[in-house]
Amino acid sequence: MLSYQHGFHAGNLADVQKHALMAVTLDYMTRKDKPLSYIETHAGRGLYDLSGVQAEKTGEAREGILKVADWFGADHPYTKARERIAEEFGETIYPGSPALAQALFRDMDTIHLAELHPGENEKLQDALPFAHVVKEDGFAFAQSICPPTPRRGVLLIDPPYEIKSDYATIPTFISKLHRKWNVGVIALWYPILTTGAHVQMTRALEAANFPGFLKHEVRFPPAREGHGMIGSGMIFVNAPYGLTDEVTRLTGLFRSL
Incomplete structure (x- = not known):
């Protein structure tokens, strides 16, 4: 299934949570004078126009980053990357x-991106011409490239969950990756739906007893009447x-919505 296009949802409150935590992670890791690898399994197009037709149709960015930008000061890495x-x-991009990773990375760092959707892949290559971009299944790509060179790095797993079996297979996928690449920071984003589809997946990941395990979930109003996503998790x-400091801060801010 290749129908998902993130342009309709870019800059929504789920993105705010995800990108704030990823920006803090990447900022911290680039403080050490050693090269990094960044890998993403479902990269999308990289850049999104918040004044474009897709964003205007849903209005999710208006209720997302455009509404809560003041949560992040000038010195926050999320703000720095956006600027x-x-x-x-x-200004509307x-x-x-x-693109967040590219904005925060240095010349010594490497970016590997998978995006299977043909149109999104083409736009991704245009947006990030210096990244290694493939049109492959993201899960298979991550397994093939890990452990990456350099070994220090971050992997973001961010599927659209169009394929419902992803919830069942992701815990095993992460376990295999961690065995191959035990020093890598592995990040997973997931939607919190009214159906509770994520619950068994997160329980399985919690039970796996991974080192440095951190789970963060936030709730927010649905983007529109009848919309099934009522929160997001990392x-x-x-x-x-x-x-954990940023997690605590974000938890309080989302509760204020």
Whole structure:
């Protein structure tokens, strides 16, 4: 299934949670003068126009980053990445996770991205010409490239969950990756739906007893009447030092909505 396009949802409250935590993670890891690898299994197109037709149709960004931008001060890495993207591409352009990584990375760092959707893949290559971009199944790609060179790095698993079996297979997928790449920071994003589809997956991951395990879930109003997503979650394996501070801060901010 290749119908999902993130342009309709870019900059929504789920993105705010995900991108704030990823920005803090990448900022912390780039403080050490050693090269990093960044890998993403479902990268999307990289850059999104919040004034475009898709974003305007849903209005999710208006209730997301455009509403809560003041949660993040000028020194927050999420703000810094967004400002760097705006300077290069324009004020209405919002960075997806790959562009966020590129904005925070150094010349020594490497980016590997998988995106199977043909149209999204083409736009991704245009947006991030210096990244290694493949049109492959993201899960298979991650297994093939891990452990990456350099070994220090971050992997983001961010599928659209169009394939419902993803909830059942992801715990085993992460276990296999961690055995191959035990020093890697593995991050997983998932939606919190009214159906509770994520619950068995998160329980299985909690039971796996991974090192540096961190789970963060937030709730927010549905984007529109009848919309099934009422929150989002992030799970980290080998979570970097200090990420719990941002988790605590975000928890309080989302509760204020």
